[in-house]
Amino acid sequence: MTDDAVEHRRLIIAGTGISGLTAGIYAARSNNDPLIIEGDEPGGQLTLTTDVENYPGFPEGISGPDLINNMKEQATKFGADTRNGIIEDISKEPAGHFRVQLTDGDIYTADAVIAASGASARTLGVPGEEELMGYGLSTCATCDGAFFRGEDMLVVGGGDAAMEEANFLTKFADTVYIAHRREEFRAEDVWIDRTMEKVEDGEIELLLNTELTEIHGTPEAGIDHVTLVEHPAGHPKAKLDDPATAEEVEEYDFDVGAVFFAIGHTPNTDYLEGTGVETDADGYLITEGGRGGNQTDTGVDGLFGAGDVVDFHYQQAVTAAGMGCQAALDADEYLSERERAGELYEPEPDAATADD
Numbered sequence: 001m002t003d004d005a006v007e008h009r010r011l012i013i014a015g016t017g018i019s020g021l022t023a024g025i026y027a028a029r030s031n032n033d034p035l036i037i038e039g040d041e042p043g044g045q046l047t048l049t050t051d052v053e054n055y056p057g058f059p060e061g062i063s064g065p066d067l068i069n070n071m072k073e074q075a076t077k078f079g080a081d082t083r084n085g086i087i088e089d090i091s092k093e094p095a096g097h098f099r100v101q102l103t104d105g106d107i108y109t110a111d112a113v114i115a116a117s118g119a120s121a122r123t124l125g126v127p128g129e130e131e132l133m134g135y136g137l138s139t140c141a142t143c144d145g146a147f148f149r150g151e152d153m154l155v156v157g158g159g160d161a162a163m164e165e166a167n168f169l170t171k172f173a174d175t176v177y178i179a180h181r182r183e184e185f186r187a188e189d190v191w192i193d194r195t196m197e198k199v200e201d202g203e204i205e206l207l208l209n210t211e212l213t214e215i216h217g218t219p220e221a222g223i224d225h226v227t228l229v230e231h232p233a234g235h236p237k238a239k240l241d242d243p244a245t246a247e248e249v250e251e252y253d254f255d256v257g258a259v260f261f262a263i264g265h266t267p268n269t270d271y272l273e274g275t276g277v278e279t280d281a282d283g284y285l286i287t288e289g290g291r292g293g294n295q296t297d298t299g300v301d302g303l304f305g306a307g308d309v310v311d312f313h314y315q316q317a318v319t320a321a322g323m324g325c326q327a328a329l330d331a332d333e334y335l336s337e338r339e340r341a342g343e344l345y346e347p348e349p350d351a352a353t354a355d356d
Contacts, residue, residue: 004107006106007035008108008345009034009110010112011027011033011111012114013035013037014039014114014116015036015116016039016044016082017044017118018324019116019306019309019323020044021036021068022325023327023328024075024324025075025328026329027080027114028079028080030328030329030332032331032332034075035108035110036083037082037083037086038082038083038084039087041118041120043068045308046064046067052317055317056318085103089274095345097111097302098275100113111338111344111345112302112335114304114327114328116306116320119265119308119315120268121264122261123261124212127213128216129215132217132222135219136148136258137215139260139262141260144260145169145172147258148173148257149173151174151256152255152257153169153172153256153259154254154256156262157263158181158185158186158187162178162185163187163191164191175203176203179207180206180207180208180210181234182208182234182235207230208234209232209236210230211229212227213228213251223257226254227253228251228254229250231250265315267279267283267285267312272303277300278298284311284312287310296323301334302331304330304334305327306320307323307324
């Protein structure tokens with residue numbers, strides 16, 4: 001086979017989150033022989049959610065890992081293959097197919113690719129973060145806020161996402177606290193105005209010039225409290241690390257039952273640079289959108305985008321699944337048209353195969 005490729009596939013799907021697995025189910029049922037590459041976060045962000053109560057069809061809720069495992073089983077039942085691996089680079093070849101190289105050196109070729117590699121929530125890297133993610137610490141208020149009804153909750157961030165999540169959490173929280181490392185928010189005025197209305201009503205309290213340095217608790221009991229640092233000039237963590245200003249920083253424990261990081265997401269699109277795909281300023285894939293078919297087309301023939309790698313607004317499990325479905329249907333139409341035109345890639349057999 002040319003390009004030293006391990007295998008040629010009709011369709012390769014990047015990502016085994018809910019979008020990629022949904023695409024795999026639909027693609028397999030359409031006989032498009034999908035290979036789903038897991039990536040460096042198998043299962044995606046949903047695996048960090050202990051209980052999912054807002055995914056249709058599960059009135060008693062379902063754990064994030066269970067939902068992902070069920071979808072993976074469903075995809076493989078219909079003929080999708082999955083493999084562990086991380087895609088390093090994808091390039092569009094002159095013959096019209098894609099060359100997909102993994103970090104372990106394996107190379108695949110494919111007639112079409114669905115990028116469903118998601119976006120990784122930014123975190124702080126503070127002590128307690130890794131142990132308590134999914135056990136009181138979350139990066140999605142709409143996913144997990146209802147589990148902490150009646151608790152005091154802390155939102156970390158100062159942009160639109162932080163304001164939006166804090167306002168949403170007032171439906172459930174006793175009090176929502178927003179910790180922001182500066183005096184001024186980066187959010188749009190409309191979100192600041194809404195937040196200040198909640199502040200006046202006593203539903204939200206602001207912890208300005210304040211940063212989170214540690215989360216305390218256990219997976220069994222959840223979050224007990226956090227450690228915060230504060231400095232009137234802002235950016236207290238940097239000042240805490242500077243011997244000249246460390247004594248000016250106030251450090252204290254603060255009781256909350258849940259913490260939500262709202263400091264943004266990073267779309268996983270670096271591996272697509274070789275395709276010439278268009279992204280926005282933050283790296284999210286730009287797709288056709290609109291009405292009718294081909295909404296997930298990226299503008300690169302045969303390359304489709306789905307889920308949080310495209311969607312920076314809704315970022316919900318059900319919307320990701322819907323986009324995965326759309327991408328698989330768009331890919332099927334593309335592959336069918338190429339097949340009718342006799343334009344699908346046919347790799348040359350290697351010498352050993354030819355001798356047989």
